[in-house]
Every structure is written in structure tokens, then in C-alpha cells.
Amino acid sequence: xxxxxxxxxxxxxxxxxxxxxxxxxxxxxxxxxxxxxxxxxxxxxxxxxxxxxxxxxxxxxxxxxxxxxxxxxxxxxxxxxxxxxxxxxxxxxxxxxxxxxxxxxxxxxxxxxxxxxxxxxxxxxxxxxxxxxxxxxxxxxxxxxxxxxxxxxxxxxxxxxxxxxxxxxxxxxxxxxxxxxxxxxxxxxxxxxxxxxxxxxxxxxxxxxxxxxxxxxxxxxxxxxxxxxxxxx
Amino acid sequence: xxxxxxxxxxxxxxxxxxxxxxxxxxxxxxxxxxxxxxxxxxxxxxxxxxxxxxxxxxxxxxxxxxxxxxxxxxxxxxxxxxxxxxxxxxxxxxxxxxxxxxxxxxxxxxxxxxxxxxxxxxxxxxxxxxxxxxxxxxxxxxxxxxxxxxxxxxxxxxxxxxxxxxxxxxxxxxxxxxxxxxxxxxxxxxxxxxxxxxxxxxxxxxxxxxxxxxxxxxxxxxxxxxxxxxxxxxxxxxxxxxxxxxxxxxxxxxxxxxxxxxxxxxxxxxxxxxxxxxxxxxxxxxxxxxxxxxxxxxxxxxxxxxxxxxxxxxxxxxxxxxxxxxxxxxxxxxxxxxxxxxxxxxxxxxxxxxxxxxxxxxxxxxxxxxxxxxxxxxxxxxxxxxxxxxxxxxxxxxxxxxxxxxxxxxxxxxxxxxxxxxxxxxxxxxxxxxxxx
Numbered sequence: 001x002x003x004x005x006x007x008x009x010x011x012x013x014x015x016x017x018x019x020x021x022x023x024x025x026x027x028x029x030x031x032x033x034x035x036x037x038x039x040x041x042x043x044x045x046x047x048x049x050x051x052x053x054x055x056x057x058x059x060x061x062x063x064x065x066x067x068x069x070x071x072x073x074x075x076x077x078x079x080x081x082x083x084x085x086x087x088x089x090x091x092x093x094x095x096x097x098x099x100x101x102x103x104x105x106x107x108x109x110x111x112x113x114x115x116x117x118x119x120x121x122x123x124x125x126x127x128x129x130x131x132x133x134x135x136x137x138x139x140x141x142x143x144x145x146x147x148x149x150x151x152x153x154x155x156x157x158x159x160x161x162x163x164x165x166x167x168x169x170x171x172x173x174x175x176x177x178x179x180x181x182x183x184x185x186x187x188x189x190x191x192x193x194x195x196x197x198x199x200x201x202x203x204x205x206x207x208x209x210x211x212x213x214x215x216x217x218x219x220x221x222x223x224x225x226x227x228x229x230x231x232x233x
Numbered sequence: 234x235x236x237x238x239x240x241x242x243x244x245x246x247x248x249x250x251x252x253x254x255x256x257x258x259x260x261x262x263x264x265x266x267x268x269x270x271x272x273x274x275x276x277x278x279x280x281x282x283x284x285x286x287x288x289x290x291x292x293x294x295x296x297x298x299x300x301x302x303x304x305x306x307x308x309x310x311x312x313x314x315x316x317x318x319x320x321x322x323x324x325x326x327x328x329x330x331x332x333x334x335x336x337x338x339x340x341x342x343x344x345x346x347x348x349x350x351x352x353x354x355x356x357x358x359x360x361x362x363x364x365x366x367x368x369x370x371x372x373x374x375x376x377x378x379x380x381x382x383x384x385x386x387x388x389x390x391x392x393x394x395x396x397x398x399x400x401x402x403x404x405x406x407x408x409x410x411x412x413x414x415x416x417x418x419x420x421x422x423x424x425x426x427x428x429x430x431x432x433x434x435x436x437x438x439x440x441x442x443x444x445x446x447x448x449x450x451x452x453x454x455x456x457x458x459x460x461x462x463x464x465x466x467x468x469x470x471x472x473x474x475x476x477x478x479x480x481x482x483x484x485x486x487x488x489x490x491x492x493x494x495x496x497x498x499x500x501x502x503x504x505x506x507x508x509x510x511x512x513x514x515x516x517x518x519x520x521x522x523x524x525x526x527x528x529x530x531x532x533x534x535x536x537x538x539x540x541x542x543x544x545x546x547x548x549x550x551x552x553x554x555x556x557x558x559x560x561x562x563x564x565x566x567x568x569x570x571x572x573x574x575x576x577x578x579x580x581x582x583x584x585x586x587x588x589x590x591x592x593x594x595x596x597x598x599x600x601x602x603x604x605x606x607x608x609x610x611x612x613x614x615x616x617x618x619x620x621x622x623x624x625x626x627x628x629x630x631x632x633x634x635x636x637x638x639x640x641x642x643x644x645x646x647x648x649x650x651x652x653x654x655x656x657x658x659x660x661x662x663x664x665x666x667x668x669x670x
Contacts, residue, residue: 052579055662078578081579081580082581095573098244106576110577110581110582110583158581166667
């Protein structure tokens with residue numbers, strides 16, 4: 001479903017070349033909940049940006065839902081992002097002067113849905129994250145956890161196949177982080193494939209699958225054996 | 234989507250009120266200055282009689298010196314002599330035609346409490362009134378018989394009628410001008426010509442005259458010359474009549490020629506006339522007669538003054554400077570929106586979507602600037618009125634065309650100014666913005 005084969009990404013300045021990804025190989029199957037961990041600068045976010053079609057890559061092949069995305073133009077990439085991918089960011093990225101309803105509405109506007117369809121989807125997704133009664137609130141009137149839930153609602157409104165999350169709990173306290181994680185697990189249970197970049201090993205253990213990135217390569221991949229399961233075994 | 238973009242534009246303008254106000258003010262200043270000067274130029278160069286300007290022709294005959302042209306490079310004088318004016322009028326060949334001259338004289342009202350005053354006088358033939366669609370409040374112009382019989386009849390302006398007769402119907406009453414009693418046969422309605430095309434030699438934007446009387450009275454009453462009198466050789470003899478018969482030019486002539494054939498026929502007539510005069514020892518230069526329609530004549534006479542045009546170009550430069558400032562402010566504004574732009578890209582907006590969204594915002598700022606600029610232009614024109622007084626009364630005023638032009642200019646200018654900042658905004662790398670917020 002998401003398949004990267006020998007993907008390369010190099011960042012260049014006048015003086016330095018930085019190889020962010022080197023022969024990056026990964027396949028994420030439908031319904032997966034993949035946690036991507038690794039040290040800072042290992043290439044986790046670069047991988048996520050390429051997976052989300054926010055950045056291009058130099059070599060290798062990337063197939064999303066069986067479609068080679070290497071040579072798509074801006075419009076096609078934007079359409080693919082809009083229809084198939086949802087994003088969750090560490091800093092929520094809600095637009096400050098739009099209320100929750102309008103924030104969730106943003107991706108739907110580019111989808112071309114009519115007003116009634118948009119309203120239905122917005123209300124459903126806000127209901128799912130428990131913010132149906134806050135849809136007229138501005139982001140500044142919500143807690144961090146609520147803002148992240150609103151961002152998740154925005155990502156879900158378009159009913160994407162993929163949810164790409166970059167440190168989704170990085171700005172939240174433990175209680176809120178767990179609540180967001182539970183929400184992600186529920187979303188995954190409904191069939192949405194989730195790829196989550198995180199520094200938090202405990203969070204990563206909650207995913208179905210865990211991969212480790214080092215020096216721009218996947219160095220480890222497989223079923224995660226949580227500490228709890230290991231002890232019981 | 235347009236309504237959505239419009240809503241986003243208003244939100245964005247409200248989000249940064251000071252920055253938005255600065256941009257709107259910058260555009261408004263540029264538009265205000267430009268529209269003030271454009272309006273003056275536009276009104277100066279307006280067609281004063283659009284429905285027949287192509288049928289009215291100003292007559293020029295080259296009766297000038299054999300040694301040099303009246304005007305470089307080889308232009309005939311812009312007026313004609315008394316001899317030519319009267320000769321051409323005696324051989325009337327055009328559909329309508331009039332020779333004319335400006336003069337002035339003292340009007341002596343009858344009332345004990347009214348003081349005599351100086352009035353501007355236009356001497357013309359009876360065709361003057363129908364040719365130039367002169368509007369009448371009371372009565373009418375005189376007829377050809379009055380021209381020939383040199384009757385003491387007068388048409389007076391509305392202002393003169395108000396001043397001398399208290400605004401009532403004065404047709405049939407007597408008005409004393411230059412020491413003679415004239416019978417009033419017509420009172421003009423308000424007649425504002427901008428430019429006053431029928432005689433631009435005495436100022437294209439002067440008001441129409443206060444009293445009109447038959448042309449030949451110039452000779453009978455020995456009325457003074459108004460406007461410019463130019464001579465290439467001295468009069469042969471002394472006194473008023475000798476001066477009248479000289480080669481000095483002080484008279485204007487217009488002909489109404491409805492068709493091209495009429496024009497060609499009249500030009501043939503002029504050429505034949507000059508050839509006859511050559512045989513009599515006049516017209517030493519090559520045949521060089523001209524017929525110019527109203528707008529051609531305005532151009533030849535450079536009715537739109539050079540300094541007004543320079544002012545207009547300077548104001549365009551000022552608009553450019555204002556737009557450059559707006560570009561800087563838009564860059565700052567859109568840079569501040571980088572994270573929102575990144576987010577919109579991430580959730581599916583293409584570069585084109587964002588380009589249109591920001592162009593709509595720029596256009597809104599432009600229209601707001603245009604509306605404020607119109608207010609400034611109005612103030613600017615009022616300022617010109619205050620500064621220059623009655624001389625420019627007819628030149629300053631915003632009509633519908635100018636209001637629409639101002640808004641279009643503001644819209645196009647702001648969109649042009651917004652192109653680069655918008656392009657930059659749309660090319661922001663979304664990944665860097667989303668991580669760095």
C-alpha cells in the first residue's frame with residue numbers, strides 16, 4: 001500500500017551535502033499502525049514528508065496505493081494528498097483565526113464537496129474526537145489536547161487511507177498524550193493506516209509495528225514486543 | 234471557492250489591521266494622486282461636442298510671410314485676417330459657417346443702483362448658434378438678415394441676464410453695450426464648454442462670452458481686438474480701418490461639413506479662393522490650407538498643457554513608488570502566513586489554489602485602496618479648485634468614467650503588485666513550515 005524502494009534524499013547547501021535518506025526501503029500495509037523511531041537527524045521526518053508528498057526525492061521508487069508518485073505534477077500530488085493522506089503535526093497547525101468548524105473544513109474545501117456534505121463530515125469528525133460542542137471555538141480557547149484532537153478531526157474529515165503523524169504527542173502532557181494515542185488506536189481499528197514518527201519509546205510500543213531509522217536507513221523492523229508482553233512471556 | 238477566498242481575504246485583512254491599513258493607504262495615495270492628474274488631463278482632452286465633432290472644421294489659410302512659416306515646421310497661422318473672414322463669409326459654400334472674433338466692452342445697465350461693468354463679447358455670424366448647439370433659455374439667435382443688415386441685436390449669457398435683468402425673460406428689451414443700444418433677442422441657458430473649443434486662442438478653458446453680437450459690428454462700432462493678434466507685416470495706413478484690412482490675423486473661422494464630399498468641396502473652394510488672392514498679390518506662400526475637425530484642432534493647439542501631462546506622468550511614478558511599498562508590505566504579510574500556507578499545501582491545496590486565494594486578498598486590498606484613493610482624488614480636485622479658482626471650475630470633477638477607471642486602476646495595480654509576493658508565498662516549502670511552527 002505504501003512502498004518505498006531505495007529512496008534517496010539529499011539536502012544540499014553551497015558547502016554541504018546531507019544524505020537524509022539512503023536506499024530507504026519500507027512497505028506499510030493496509031491497516032498497519034507503524035511507529036517510526038530513531039535518533040534526531042536520522043531521517044524520520046524526511047521519510048514522513050516524502051511519504052506525505054510534501055517533499056520530492058532523488059532516487060528510488062515510491063508507490064502509494066499502487067501508484068508511482070515519482071513524476072506527478074503539483075496538482076496531482078496535491079489531489080493525492082487531499083484524498084488519501086491526513087496529517088497530524090506536533091504543533092497542531094490549526095489556523096488561529098478560524099474556529100474549529102472552519103479549521104476542519106479546510107481540506108474539504110479543496111476536495112470540492114458541496115456545503116451539506118462538508119457540514120456532515122465536519123460534524124462527524126468533531127463528534128468522533130469529542131469536540132462536537134466546541135465547533136465554534138477558536139483554537140486559542142482550547143487546551144493543547146483539545147487542539148490536537150481538533151487537528152485529528154481535520155485529518156479524518158476527508159476519510160483518508162493514511163494518517164501520517166509527526167510527534168503527535170510531543171507538545172502534550174502524559175495524560176493528554178495517552179488520550180490522543182487511544183484516539184489514534186481507535187482510528188486504526190476502523191481501518192485507517194497510521195504511520196507515526198515519535199521519540200517516545202513507550203508510545204512506539206503501543207503501535208502494531210515498530211521501525212527504527214538510523215542514518216537515513218531502516219535498520220530494524222518488525223512486530224513490536226511490548227515490555228509488558230516480554231515480562232509475561 | 235471565490236466566496237471562500239473572499240471570506241479568507243477579509244479575515245486575513247482583519248488579522249493584521251495595521252499592515253493592511255498601511256497597504257491600503259499606500260495604494261490610496263498613489264491612486265489619489267494619479268486620479269487627480271488623470272481627471273484634469275481627461276477633462277482637458279474630452280470631446281466637447283461628441284455628436285458632431287467630426288463635422289465641424291476649423292479653417293486655416295496660409296497668408297503668412299514668404300520668408301518664414303507662421304509656425305514651425307510649415308504650419309499656417311492659427312487665425313485668419315478680416316479680409317479673408319469677410320470674403321469667405323460672402324461666398325458661403327459650407328452647410329453652415331461662421332467667422333468670429335473676441336472683443337470686450339462696457340455694459341451700462343439701466344437701473345440707477347447698477348454699476349457699468351466690462352463684459353466679454355463674441356462677434357459671430359448667425360450660423361454660430363445652430364453649429365455649436367448653443368442652448369437658449371429665452372428667444373434665439375439672430376438670423377442671416379441681421380448679419381447682412383448689421384443690426385444692433387444681442388444674445389446674452391444667463392449670468393448677464395441675471396445681472397442686468399434680474400433673471401427674467403429679457404427678449405425684446407434693450408441692453409446698452411459699448412455705448413449703443415442693442416435689442417436682446419436671446420438669452421443663453423447654462424453653457425459650459427470644456428474645452429471652449431470654438432476659440433482656444435484666448436484660453437481653451439475660459440468661460441463662454443457674456444454677450445454675442447453680429448460679426449460686422451466689429452467694423453461699424455470699431456470694437457477692440459480680443460485675444461491674440463499676429464502680423465507678419467505692418468498695416469498699410471493708419472487707423473482702425475487700415476488695421477482691419479491688414480495682413481494681421483485675429484479671426485477664427487469654422488465650417489460645418491456633414492460629409493466627406495462636403496469637406497472636399499469646401500477645401501476646393503478654399504484653394505480656389507487663395508489662388509484668386511494670389512493673383513491679387515496676396516498669399517505669397519505655397520498653397521497650405523487646412524481643415525481640422527474639433528479633436529484634431531484641440532491636438533494641434535495642444536489644449537492639454539505640457540505641464541499637466543508632466544504632472545500626470547509624475548503621479549504615475551508616485552503610484553509606482555506606492556506599489557513598490559505595497560509589494561514590500563505584502564511580502565511581509567505573506568511571509569507571516571507561511572505556516573498557514575504550509576498547512577493548506579499539506580491538506581491538499583495546489584499552488585494554483587493558493588495563488589488565487591492570495592490574489593483575491595490582494596485585489597480586496599486594492600479595491601479598498603481604490604475607494605480611499607477616490608476620496609483623496611476628490612479632495613485633490615477640490616484643492617485644485619481652491620488653488621486656481623474659476624479658471625479650472627469646468628475641469629475638475631469626478632464622473633462615472635473616472636470613478637470606474639480609478640477602481641480598475643487600483644485593482645490592476647494591486648494585482649500586479651501582489652504577483653511577486655503571491656508567487657513567493659505559493660512556493661514556500663510546506664514541510665519546513667509545518668515542522669518549525
